[in-house]
Amino acid sequence: MVEKTLLSVENLKTYFNTKAGVIKAVDGVNFIVNEGEALGLAGESGCGKSVTCLSILRLVPKPAGRIVSGRILFNGEDLLAKDEKEMVHCRGKKIAMILQDPLMSLNPVFSIGNQTAETFKFDRKRLSHSSIRQKVIEALRSVKIPSPERRLKDYPFQFSGGMRQRTAAAIALARSPKLLIADEPTTSLDVTIQDQFLRLLKEIQQRTQMALILVTHDLGIVAESCDRVAIMYSGKIVESGRVHRVFENPAHPYTKALMLALPKMGYKRKRLYQIEGEPPNLANLPPGCSFHPRCPSKMAICETEYPPESSVRGGGLASCWLLKRGEV
Amino acid sequence: MEAFLEVKNVVKHFPIPVGGIIFRRYNMLKAVDDVSFSLKRGTCFGIAGESGSGKTTIARLILLLEKVTSGSIRFEGKELAQLSENDLMWYRSRVQTIFQDAASSLNPRKRIGDIVNEPLKVQREESLTKSAIDLRTKEILNLVGLGQDNLRKYPHELSGGQKQRVAIARAIVMEPSLVILDEPVSALDVSIRAQILNLLADIQEEQGLSYLIIAHDLAMLEHVTNEIAVMYLGKILEMGDTEQVFSNPTHPYTRALFEAVPQPIPGRIKKNASLPGEIGNPLDPPQGCRFHPRCEYAVDICRQIEPSLVESDVGHFVSCHRVED
Numbered sequence: 001m002v003e004k005t006l007l008s009v010e011n012l013k014t015y016f017n018t019k020a021g022v023i024k025a026v027d028g029v030n031f032i033v034n035e036g037e038a039l040g041l042a043g044e045s046g047c048g049k050s051v052t053c054l055s056i057l058r059l060v061p062k063p064a065g066r067i068v069s070g071r072i073l074f075n076g077e078d079l080l081a082k083d084e085k086e087m088v089h090c091r092g093k094k095i096a097m098i099l100q101d102p103l104m105s106l107n108p109v110f111s112i113g114n115q116t117a118e119t120f121k122f123d124r125k126r127l128s129h130s131s132i133r134q135k136v137i138e139a140l141r142s143v144k145i146p147s148p149e150r151r152l153k154d155y156p157f158q159f160s161g162g163m164r165q166r167t168a169a170a171i172a173l174a175r176s177p178k179l180l181i182a183d184e185p186t187t188s189l190d191v192t193i194q195d196q197f198l199r200l201l202k203e204i205q206q207r208t209q210m211a212l213i214l215v216t217h218d219l220g221i222v223a224e225s226c227d228r229v230a231i232m233y234s235g236k237i238v239e240s241g242r243v244h245r246v247f248e249n250p251a252h253p254y255t256k257a258l259m260l261a262l263p264k265m266g267y268k269r270k271r272l273y274q275i276e277g278e279p280p281n282l283a284n285l286p287p288g289c290s291f292h293p294r295c296p297s298k299m300a301i302c303e304t305e306y307p308p309e310s311s312v313r314g315g316g317l318a319s320c321w322l323l324k325r326g327e328v
Numbered sequence: 329m330e331a332f333l334e335v336k337n338v339v340k341h342f343p344i345p346v347g348g349i350i351f352r353r354y355n356m357l358k359a360v361d362d363v364s365f366s367l368k369r370g371t372c373f374g375i376a377g378e379s380g381s382g383k384t385t386i387a388r389l390i391l392l393l394e395k396v397t398s399g400s401i402r403f404e405g406k407e408l409a410q411l412s413e414n415d416l417m418w419y420r421s422r423v424q425t426i427f428q429d430a431a432s433s434l435n436p437r438k439r440i441g442d443i444v445n446e447p448l449k450v451q452r453e454e455s456l457t458k459s460a461i462d463l464r465t466k467e468i469l470n471l472v473g474l475g476q477d478n479l480r481k482y483p484h485e486l487s488g489g490q491k492q493r494v495a496i497a498r499a500i501v502m503e504p505s506l507v508i509l510d511e512p513v514s515a516l517d518v519s520i521r522a523q524i525l526n527l528l529a530d531i532q533e534e535q536g537l538s539y540l541i542i543a544h545d546l547a548m549l550e551h552v553t554n555e556i557a558v559m560y561l562g563k564i565l566e567m568g569d570t571e572q573v574f575s576n577p578t579h580p581y582t583r584a585l586f587e588a589v590p591q592p593i594p595g596r597i598k599k600n601a602s603l604p605g606e607i608g609n610p611l612d613p614p615q616g617c618r619f620h621p622r623c624e625y626a627v628d629i630c631r632q633i634e635p636s637l638v639e640s641d642v643g644h645f646v647s648c649h650r651v652e653d
Contacts, residue, residue, distance in 0.1 A: 044519060160606050162606055190378035190607070192378065192585060219518070220547075223591065223592045223596070224590045225590075247593065247594050258519065261518055262522075262592055263522075263525070263548045264591060265546060265547045272551070275522065276523075279519070294519075
């Protein structure tokens with residue numbers, strides 16, 4: 001099968017103006033998503049993964065945030081060149097999003113049926129009332145809400161956490177988008193409910209051949225639900241590649257350290273590998289590679305210049321001077 | 329080894345008012361229902377469970393933040409319900425806690441030094457001089473890996489990991505023998521999590537502390553605990569030596585839970601379908617075994633009679649009718 005690029009993000013830079021100075025939340029990010037593929041965007045808090053997603057949908061909070069440069073090509077069209085009116089038609093229909101906390105993304109004063117129907121707002125002229133109702137029921141059934149026709153008049157508070165998140169998914173998927181962006185969709189759910197939700201997402205993805213960007217801090221979720229992964233650190237992608245390669249042979253020192261620092265089931269070790277220090281302050285990034293103050297294999301050049309992306313044996317890219325010099 | 333914390337048949341019901349003023353009734357929310365376990369000195373006991381399983385309520389009962397409805401909790405041989413005023417002072421210096429969200433457990437208007445030495449000021453007012461308290465504060469901050477330059481800072485000036493270190497410092501400044509940790513690392517990033525877990529392990533080794541860790545992160549619990557109990561709707565379903573429970577999970581819920589945890593191993597194939605349904609309502613728990621509506625092995629007896637915790641192997645307890653099959 002020839003992989004067709006659906007979304008390509010090129011040198012995206014999204015900055016925020018704050019009292020503390022300019023925060024470079026996303027600073028030169030490149031990645032692609034192929035049709036039908038699941039890309040995991042992983043990283044610690046504040047590394048810019050959510051802002052990257054908001055930039056794709058052009059939902060960066062204004063006026064503090066702005067997309068400084070870059071191109072976001074979706075099916076060959078540059079989303080950054082579109083005006084707001086065109087974007088409105090893009091959101092939901094071509095690219096949809098699920099947010100972390102369904103209690104925040106669902107409106108507490110509108111019924112579930114009402115909120116799901118809102119997605120079809122633009123089709124209202126074309127569709128009759130009863131056919132919209134039918135579509136809403138179908139959407140809710142596709143995410144396995146039991147007897148959806150009887151739950152249309154329920155409000156979000158009457159749903160459990162898992163059902164709320166599935167409703168958010170139903171709303172996002174109602175108009176069969178080509179790309180779904182899920183930003184930490186299971187963080188507020190229990191493990192067994194998380195398992196249900198991730199399996200559901202995978203099932204829908206396989207059925208509809210939809211592409212998925214799954215943002216998460218949980219590397220376990222990435223390993224189980226994604227085809228490829230991009231690891232972010234302080235606004236940049238430090239390593240990307242197929243999950244098998246990245247998890248089994250990580251190339252970047254940060255990725256390597258993350259894999260070691262993770263408690264795994266079935267491995268009882270006395271001590272966990274420890275990454276010294278803390279993630280850097282985005283308003284005051286260290287010069288050169290932003291990981292160098294914590295890096296065990298730091299060299300002189302790391303303190304002054306940011307390493308370019310180099311290809312990794314086994315596929316994928318990583319930004320590290322060690323690779324550039326062929327030492328890995 | 330002696331059991332120095334003993335929780336026996338503990339029940340905690342919260343009354344939930346229903347109906348109007350005149351016809352008010354109370355439904356009982358059975359947060360913890362007949363739970364027993366014991367903690368040996370110097371070991372680490374973990375309680376795992378999903379939200380609503382009652383694990384935090386147990387911590388609150390041991391910390392005397394809630395009163396037990398029935399049952400007994402004994403600490404170093406003393407019954408908690410019968411502690412006198414003086415004993416309570418002693419107890420509160422022996423048992424300390426670290427909460428999930430360090431940021432909200434630190435008073436934002438106090439300096440780090442004052443937060444850490446407050447227990448000393450309350451408990452050792454007569455016996456310690458001011459300079460001795462200062463010295464001890466510095467010592468403890470060093471121990472948790474915070475430099476002395478943090479003494480006069482406020483919590484908002486610290487990062488998440490540093491705040492958690494302050495919370496640890498405050499808990500161990502009294503040299504307690506038991507520390508109760510409620511989700512100690514779930515709010516932290518992976519790279520910081522390892523630092524904190526290692527620090528907790530070092531402190532335990534140095535001071536011979538016992539830990540009671542409450543968490544939903546099973547991989548973390550496997551890593552740090554000696555014994556573990558898995559809770560579901562206020563009951564312990566499986567309990568035993570951590571290695572045994574993890575290598576040979578016996579209860580269907582424990583098995584499903586272990587399988588549901590995402591692991592950083594690409595290509596892992598899950599053998600079974602995901603666990604159907606959701607955790608039941610603690611106001612109206614299912615008849616019989618509380619897990620039966622979600623259990624694939626459920627038979628008639630599971631729907632009628634509640635199983636009790638029986639020893640399936642040495643030191644490995646399971647509460648299931650079909651444990652033999």
